[in-house]
Amino acid sequence: METIYSMIVLTLIFSTPILITAIGGLFSERSGVVNIALEGLMMFGAFFAATVTVLLEPYTAAAPWIGLLAGALAGGIVSLLHAYLSINLKSDQVISGTAINMFALGMTIYLSQIIFHQQRTRAYTRGFIKTTYSGLSKIPVLGPIFFTNIYPTVYIAFLLVIVSWYVLYKTPFGLRLRATGDNPHAVDSVGISVYVQRYTGVVLSGLLGGLGGAVMVLTQDIQYTVLSIHGTGFIALAALIFGKWTPFGVLGASLFFGSSQILKVYSTNLSFLRYLPAEFFDMLPYLLTVTALVFFSGKSSGPKAAGVPYDKGSR
Secondary structure (H helix, E strand, O other): OHHHHHHHHHHHHHHHHHHHHHHHHHHHHHOOOOOOOHHHHHHHHHHHHHHHHHHHOOOOOOHHHHHHHHHHHHHHHHHHHHHHHHHHOOOOHHHHHHHHHHHHHHHHHHHHHHHHOOOOOOOOOOOOOOEOOOOHHHOOOHHHHHOOOEOOHHHHHHHHHHHHHHHHHHOHHHHHHHHHHHOHHHHHHOOOOHHHHHHHHHHHHHHHHHHHHHHHHHHHOOOOOOOOOOOHHHHHHHHHHHOOOOHHHHHHHHHHHHHHHOHHHHOOOOOOOOOOOHHHHHHHHHHHHHHHHHHHHHHOOOOOOOOOOOOHHHO
16 A cells, blocks of 8 residues: 555656646647747756756755746746747747757756856755655545655645636636637737737746746756756646646646656566566656547647737738
């Protein structure tokens, strides 16, 4: 039973950056802008989170939390570039996002060389640590899963799911954002700025994408390297499609993809996995991503205007 509980806890931990980033992509696509740049936004968020944590940890124990904030802000700032190219210049949103991914790859290495004189940040010693909440951990079933040996960032991810659901479906802002992604001309006809709605969605996507990268590097690594994110942004994009562009659907999809990443840890403990090569488990998350897209992308219908630049004259 303890093995099952620990597998569930690790699934929550590995799912957290996927979930946070996918929720960010949800806001962008609900506004009508496809955000392929989630991988690059995570890289920028991870780099700045690790850098700030390394530089501040000699002075404050809050360095990881400040690093999270820095990572989110970095993602938000970089997303303005994607917003400008996609919304103002009406460029192809897939190409714009791909360009930002390539930009992130080179820029984070370049900044590492300038700041740390190597192609990675220095290792930090004050990243987030797993915590057991003594009173709550004794609650049957829920205690061993949610309050035993777990990172506090997991709670942030679940809170974001609830908040995003409420914002999207229970507030005027959410109604306008969703309407912008489905019928921007109708939104414009009642005096609501399509540009403002789309900029808001893309910037929220950047903030959460950067936060997802920051969480990943501060909980699953000891420093930022160019391989720290290793395709998680694309898995988050798949979780968004697999989850049918809804917060709770994204939660389920993220848990599904997160669970595939922990099988390698327990492969020696499970008899039916023991004889599979280690490379199989390295490949598994990406194999499941492709499989999910093949079987479910055709059955999922996202926002109708997603990926289409808004042209007022085409009404």
